[in-house]
Structure formats: C-alpha cells, structure tokens
Amino acid sequence: xxxxxxxxDGTQVSVARLDDGDPGSPEGVPPAAAMEAPGPAALLKQxxxxxxxxxxxxxxxxxxxxxxxxxxxxERMLINRPRADWLSTDRAAPGDRIRILGRxxxxxxxxxxxxxxGRPLSAGxxxxxxxRIVLRQGKRAVPVTVEKMSAxxxxxxxPLGLEPGEYAVHVHNGYGGAAGWSGGLELRVEAEDRWPExxxxxxxxxxxxxxxxxxxxxxxxxxxxxxxKGGGVVYLPPGSYLINSTLxxxxxxxxxxxxxxxxxxxxxxxxxxxxxxxxxKVQVGLQGxxxxxxxxxxxxxxxxxYLILAPIAFSDHAAPAAENVTVRRCRLMMEPTLRHPYRxxxxxxxxxxxxxxxx
Numbered sequence: 001x002x003x004x005x006x007x008x009d010g011t012q013v014s015v016a017r018l019d020d021g022d023p024g025s026p027e028g029v030p031p032a033a034a035m036e037a038p039g040p041a042a043l044l045k046q047x048x049x050x051x052x053x054x055x056x057x058x059x060x061x062x063x064x065x066x067x068x069x070x071x072x073x074x075e076r077m078l079i080n081r082p083r084a085d086w087l088s089t090d091r092a093a094p095g096d097r098i099r100i101l102g103r104x105x106x107x108x109x110x111x112x113x114x115x116x117x118g119r120p121l122s123a124g125x126x127x128x129x130x131x132r133i134v135l136r137q138g139k140r141a142v143p144v145t146v147e148k149m150s151a152x153x154x155x156x157x158x159p160l161g162l163e164p165g166e167y168a169v170h171v172h173n174g175y176g177g178a179a180g181w182s183g184g185l186e187l188r189v190e191a192e193d194r195w196p197e198x199x200x201x202x203x204x205x206x207x208x209x210x211x212x213x214x215x216x217x218x219x220x221x222x223x224x225x226x227x228x229k230g231g232g233v234v235y236l237p238p239g240s241y242l243i244n245s246t247l248x249x250x251x252x253x254x255x256x257x258x259x260x261x262x263x264x265x266x267x268x269x270x271x272x273x274x275x276x277x278x279x280x281k282v283q284v285g286l287q288g289x290x291x292x293x294x295x296x297x298x299x300x301x302x303x304x305x306y307l308i309l310a311p312i313a314f315s316d317h318a319a320p321a322a323e324n325v326t327v328r329r330c331r332l333m334m335e336p337t338l339r340h341p342y343r344x345x346x347x348x349x350x351x352x353x354x355x356x357x358x359x
Contacts, residue, residue: 001015001052006067006070006110011046013051015039015064016035016064017036018035019066020175021178025141026184027082030249038066060080061107062079062175081179082105083183084171085185086100087099087100087185087187091187092187092190094189095191098155098158098171098187100171105151106127106149107130113236123152125150129173133171134170135158135169136168137166154171162189167189168185185223198233201235202235205218207241209249216242216243231251231253233256236265238263246286247287248287252291253288255294255297263297264297264300265299267301267307269303277300282303285306285310286307288310292325292326298331299331301334301335307334
C-alpha cells in the first residue's frame with residue numbers, strides 16, 4: 001500500500017471479507033458493504049509511504065482494507081473487485097459481440113497458482129466462472145449474455161432488442177455482493193446501419209476477365225451503379241481482370257471476388273505491351289475515402305505506387321485518416337522485377353530479384 005499520514009510506531013491494517021450475497025444491479029455510487037468481522041493483517045515492512053502486509057488465510061473474495069494512523073482509520077479500499085479498463089468498441093448495435101479487458105474479471109480461485117514444477121501459471125485462460133455484465137442507464141439495468149470469460153477479458157453479446165442510447169458497462173466476478181461491481185465503461189448503442197446488399201455483377205457491365213481486355217471501364221460502371229443506389233456488392237466472378245485506369249469505390253460498397261485464388265485484378269505491368277510507360281500510367285489500383293470493403297481477391301501490380309489507396313486525398317506530407325475501410329482474405333502482390341530478373345541502369349532494380357510467387 002502506498003499512502004501517507006500513518007504512524008510508523010502504531011500502524012494497524014484491518015481486513016474483512018465482503019459477503020457474497022445477491023449483487024443486484026450496479027448503482028452510480030457503491031453501496032455500503034456487508035462484511036464479515038474484520039481481522040488484522042500482519043505487517044511485513046513499514047516505510048514512510050509504503051506498507052507491506054500479509055493477508056490472513058481465508059477464502060478468495062473481495063476484501064475491505066483499512067489502515068489506522070494517528071488520525072484514525074482510513075477509508076475502506078476494496079481488494080479483488082473487478083476492474084474494467086477497456087471495451088473493444090465504444091459504439092455497437094444490438095446483437096453485436098463486444099470484448100472487455102481488465103483485471104479480476106473472474107475469481108482467481110479458478111486458476112492454480114503454480115504448475116507441478118512450482119512455476120507460476122497465468123490466469124489468462126478461459127474458464128467457467130460466475131462473471132456477470134450489466135448495462136446501466138440511469139436506474140435501469142440490462143443484463144447481457146456472457147459468452148466466455150477469463151481473469152483479463154470477457155466476451156459478451158448485446159441483446160437484439162436493446163434500446164439505443166448511452167450505457168455504462170459494469171462487471172461482477174461473483175464476489176463481494178452489491179459492492180462487488182466494477183466501475184462503468186461508456187458504450188453507445190445505435191440501431192444497426194445495414195449497407196445495401198444488391199449485387200452488381202461485373203459481367204453484366206461488359207467485363208471479360210481474360211487478362212487481355214481492359215476491364216476497367218466495365219468495373220467502374222458497376223461501381224458507379226452501386227454508388228448511385230447508396231452502395232451494394234460489386235461482384236467479380238472468377239477471372240483475370242486487367243485494368244488500365246484507377247478504380248474508384250463509392251461509400252458503403254463491397255468489392256468482392258470469388259476467392260483470392262480465382263479472382264485476380266492485374267494492373268498494367270509493361271510486359272504485355274513491351275512499353276514501360278504504359279505500365280507506369282496506373283499508379284493506384286483501387287481508391288476510396290470511406291465505408292468500403294475489399295475481400296476475396298488478389299491484386300497484382302508492378303509499377304504502381306499503391307494497390308489500394310484510402311483516402312483518395314493522400315500525400316506524402318499530410319495523410320488524413322481513412323474511415324471504416326476493410327481489406328480481408330486478399331492477396332496483395334507488388335513485383336517490381338516481374339519477368340525481368342535484372343534491369344541494367346536502374347539502381348533499385350539492378351540488384352533485386354523477386355520470383356513470380358513473391359507477395
């Protein structure tokens with residue numbers, strides 16, 4: 001314990017275990033705690049601002065601790081109460097899964113302290129505990145479903161019918177009764193904002209997908225059609241799509257291939273044309289400012305600076321942050337020496353060699 005104003009000659013430390021009654025619902029101010037008769041803790045070391053003591057033998061739980069000095073007893077400090085530090089998001093929709101990080105989120109008696117060789121063990125594995133999570137909104141308390149729990153993190157899911165609004169998230173590890181709730185973390189619950197799900201198939205807009213024809217106008221046509229309807233899914237069936245110009249993705253749009261093995265987007269690489277100038281004319285493959293997803297495809301470039309650029313207003317000196325952009329299950333390949341193991345006269349490329357499968 002770190003503090004001040006205690007008497008080095010007559011300091012006493014008192015501990016008492018809180019009763020494990022019905023926790024009820026968390027309040028804005030922790031209630032007075034019902035507890036067992038207090039007992040002394042053995043002082044191991046006393047310094048001007050630090051006290052070290054040993055708790056008496058007993059059951060695991062939440063304990064109230066007080067220190068007595070010349071001015072009397074200090075306020076109670078609660079030990080082993082859950083501490084909630086961080087939520088995986090501060091905004092969520094009904095039905096969303098959320099993760100909370102902290103300490104003492106389950107009872108530490110669920111974990112062995114040491115293995116058979118005497119080495120300390122972690123309390124980080126998931127266990128079957130008594131952890132409860134409640135969302136408090138004024139005097140209203142909403143219990144949520146806890147999916148898995150450990151001493152340091154708990155996963156829970158919001159009820160589907162949860163009303164939008166501002167909530168405080170509180171955790172209880174099963175000990176300490178009504179005084180055993182953690183402090184609250186702020187969470188804003190908003191109605192789910194679903195993106196449009198209409199599918200725009202590239203082939204219907206003229207895309208060939210043979211790796212030879214320029215499919216950029218057809219793909220951009222589908223992207224623009226989705227943008228005109230507020231978003232949607234722009235689907236690239238299996239094929240190799242060569243693009244000779246940059247594609248612009250509008251908000252709330254998903255660019256989806258069949259898989260990263262079967263759907264490829266090729267930027268001009270100079271080899272097909274025998275002219276490096278043609279290969280260098282597309283410096284960006286796909287660009288957008290916010291609210292778009294690229295998934296299940298491979299993009300391949302040789303001379304481009306960026307395969308995916310977000311936001312569009314990018315510079316080397318000032319880069320505003322893109323908002324809500326996701327790339328998942330994709331392969332992004334940059335091969336500046338594709339089919340040209342050595343290029344004389346180019347200092348960067350002369351000593352570099354990347355094979356066909358580099359990524």
